[in-house]
Amino acid sequence: MTSIPVRIPMTNNNATIAYFSMEIGLTNDIPTYSGGLGVLAGDTIKSSADLEIPIVAVTLISKKGFFSQDIDGEGRQVEYPVDWDPSRFMVRLPKKVKIQIEGRNVYIQAWCYTVRSITGGEVNVLYLDTDVEENTKEDREITAVLYGGDVHYRLKQEIVLGIGGVRMLHALGFHIKKYHMNEGHASFLTLELLVLNKRDVESVWDENRIWDTNKVKDLCVFTTHTPIEAGHDRFSYDLVKKVLGEVIPFEVLKRLGGEHYLNMTFLALNLSNYVNGVAKKHGEVSKNLFPGYEINAITNGVHSFTWTCESFKRVYDKHIPGWANEPELLVRSEIIPEEEIWEAHLHAKGCLVDYIKKNTAIEIRPDVLTIGFARRFTSYKRADLIFLNLERLLKISEKGRIQIIYSGKAHPKDTPGKDIIKKIVEMTKTVNDNIKVVFLKNYCIELALKLVSGVDIWLNTPLRPREASGTSGMKAAHNGVINFSILDGWWIEGHIEGITGWSIGPKPVESSLIPVNDATDAEDLYYKLENLILPMYYHDRSQWIKVMKNSISKIAYYFNTNHMMRRYVTEAYLR
Ligand SMILES: *Cc1c(COP(=O)(O)O)cnc(C)c1O
Numbered sequence: 307m308t309s310i311p312v313r314i315p316m317t318n319n320n321a322t323i324a325y326f327s328m329e330i331g332l333t334n335d336i337p338t339y340s341g342g343l344g345v346l347a348g349d350t351i352k353s354s355a356d357l358e359i360p361i362v363a364v365t366l367i368s369k370k371g372f373f374s375q376d377i378d379g380e381g382r383q384v385e386y387p388v389d390w391d392p393s394r395f396m397v398r399l400p401k402k403v404k405i406q407i408e409g410r411n412v413y414i415q416a417w418c419y420t421v422r423s424i425t426g427g428e429v430n431v432l433y434l435d436t437d438v439e440e441n442t443k444e445d446r447e448i449t450a451v452l453y454g455g456d457v458h459y460r461l462k463q464e465i466v467l468g469i470g471g472v473r474m475l476h477a478l479g480f481h482i483k484k485y486h487m488n489e490g491h492a493s494f495l496t497l498e499l500l501v502l503n504k505r506d507v508e509s510v511w512d513e514n515r516i517w518d519t520n521k522v523k524d525l526c527v528f529t530t531h532t533p534i535e536a537g538h539d540r541f542s543y544d545l546v547k548k549v550l551g552e553v554i555p556f557e558v559l560k561r562l563g564g565e566h567y568l569n570m571t572f573l574a575l576n577l578s579n580y581v582n583g584v585a586k587k588h589g590e591v592s593k594n595l596f597p598g599y600e601i602n603a604i605t606n607g608v609h610s611f612t613w614t615c616e617s618f619k620r621v622y623d624k625h626i627p628g629w630a631n632e633p634e635l636l637v638r639s640e641i642i643p644e645e646e647i648w649e650a651h652l653h654a655k656g657c658l659v660d661y662i663k664k665n666t667a668i669e670i671r672p673d674v675l676t677i678g679f680a681r682r683f684t685s686y687k688r689a690d691l692i693f694l695n696l697e698r699l700l701k702i703s704e705k706g707r708i709q710i711i712y713s714g715k716a717h718p719k720d721t722p723g724k725d726i727i728k729k730i731v732e733m734t735k736t737v738n739d740n741i742k743v744v745f746l747k748n749y750c751i752e753l754a755l756k757l758v759s760g761v762d763i764w765l766n767t768p769l770r771p772r773e774a775s776g777t778s779g780m781k782a783a784h785n786g787v788i789n790f791s792i793l794d795g796w797w798i799e800g801h802i803e804g805i806t807g808w809s810i811g812p813k814p815v816e817s818s819l820i821p822v823n824d825a826t827d828a829e830d831l832y833y834k835l836e837n838l839i840l841p842m843y844y845h846d847r848s849q850w851i852k853v854m855k856n857s858i859s860k861i862a863y864y865f866n867t868n869h870m871m872r873r874y875v876t877e878a879y880l881r
Pocket of ligand 1: 749
């Protein structure tokens with residue numbers, strides 16, 4: 307495919323690495339993300355801009371967002387489409403590309419958003435959009451709702467992302483040397499690359515010689531995020547045939563994507579020279595899930611500058627200049643005086659107290675131990691584990707008061723996840739006198755920063771080994787907020803008992819699913835809350851601040867996307 311390069315507004319198109327992600331969460335104003343995967347993608351892009359890595363990102367415009375969350379009188383989640391206008395933040399590019407869906411031509415345009423780092427680095431993000439007048443009404447909706455609709459809708463979205471994305475990059479004049487698939491949603495890009503790198507051979511009957519899989523493998527990097535079999539996208543070949551058609555012969559496709567149905571993870575695994583999981587443990591778990599593949603591990607991070615609240619930014623600027631672009635320097639946090647850490651924390655806590663008062667009319671107290679729990683609501687995250695033995699929890703709270711602040715969305719089709727929201731909202735009414743419980747609706751990037759900086763303890767209670775990595779605990783650590791979590795995902799690497807925070811439940815052992823043992827985990831949670839956390843918080847403030855400092859110097863300095871991206875460059879992109 308040759309074409310005249312389009313100059314992308316205000317910058318150039320010399321990026322050689324293309325980063326594909328179904329969702330990207332950069333700012334609150336651009337609601338094209340649902341949770342951790344998207345926010346990680348956004349942080350990846352921001353760090354790439356800091357480090358001036360020549361990357362361009364590709365995603366979908368999701369004009370109705372994921373959804374906006376309200377909670378009704380009974381505690382049920384109600385979803386509304388988000389109404390936002392890309393033209394406020396992005397430039398619509400003049401190029402359109404064409405793909406085939408169900409035999410129809412579907413045209414795709416792109417919006418360009420430029421992420422600018424304070425270092426001067428820039429990364430362009432291309433948001434693909436099928437809402438153009440050439441398309442049928444139905445096709446104009448393909449890029450409307452993130453993770454909306456049924457499997458048919460999802461397949462069309464993934465075709466737009468993977469195949470449309472590669473075509474758009476070519477139309478814009480990019481010469482990409484590495485395609486990085488952030489999760490399997492973008493795996494169709496491998497098919498477009500197979501077609502583009504088709505060998506010219508004499509006999510068209512020799513299929514194996516036509517399709518240069520090695521060439522495509524050299525071009526592709528794949529990051530898997532899902533530690534269980536059922537989490538991986540798959541489509542029946544009947545549906546693929548109907549919607550996508552026969553891009554490459556089905557016989558070849560089945561060899562690459564699975565015999566009985568098209569598994570997007572297998573497609574990416576078979577066509578990438580570098581594959582990784584998102585934490586050391588997740589790398590192992592993935593090896594068990596996909597035996598025979600070489601799977602590496604690069605542990606996730608968060609963008610330090612984004613996820614540090616204003617008061618801590620001021621402290622770091624004063625004592626550790628240069629920290630934002632080189633978060634490794636936070637290893638020196640020991641030099642920050644205790645009072646300044648505590649003051650910065652109280653400032654952040656005050657902001658959260660004000661936000662809660664303004665939005666819920668509930669007054670939480672700044673002098674009470676405050677536990678935060680916010681993330682996607684889905685069963686395995688066990689948001690309600692702390693209430694397993696309510697009587698016990700209430701007893702503990704007589705020794706030292708506690709407040710718990712919740713926030714998070716459940717996928718509109720995740721009924722068990724929604725039931726947990728309902729249960730938590732009910733808790734806000736029942737235990738109010740002894741333990742204040744607050745649920746903040748419409749969790750988003752802005753609210754996440756308020757929470758991860760404004761509470762004292764960041765709680766995470768996933769079912770092992772379902773938390774591939776988790777990142778919100780790393781955000782908390784950047785603000786001196788102490789982690790109290792199940793040993794799964796990144797916390798296995800970040801945890802030093804009593805030094806950087808506290809663990810809940812047994813040590814990680816097996817890579818396979820461990821039978822649910824809510825009671826054992828809850829018991830450990832109660833024990834440590836009662837005997838370690840509450841006494842230290844209320845009676846040994848100096849020790850508490852030491853653990854806060856350790857969170858910064860032993861967690862934040864390492865678990866950040868600047869560090870993570872240096873690893874992607876040297877271990878994945880330059881291979
Ligand atoms: C960081 C973040 C997440 C991911 O949190 P986990 O603890 O990794 O599940 C989800 N949603 C938002 C808005 C975030 O900022």
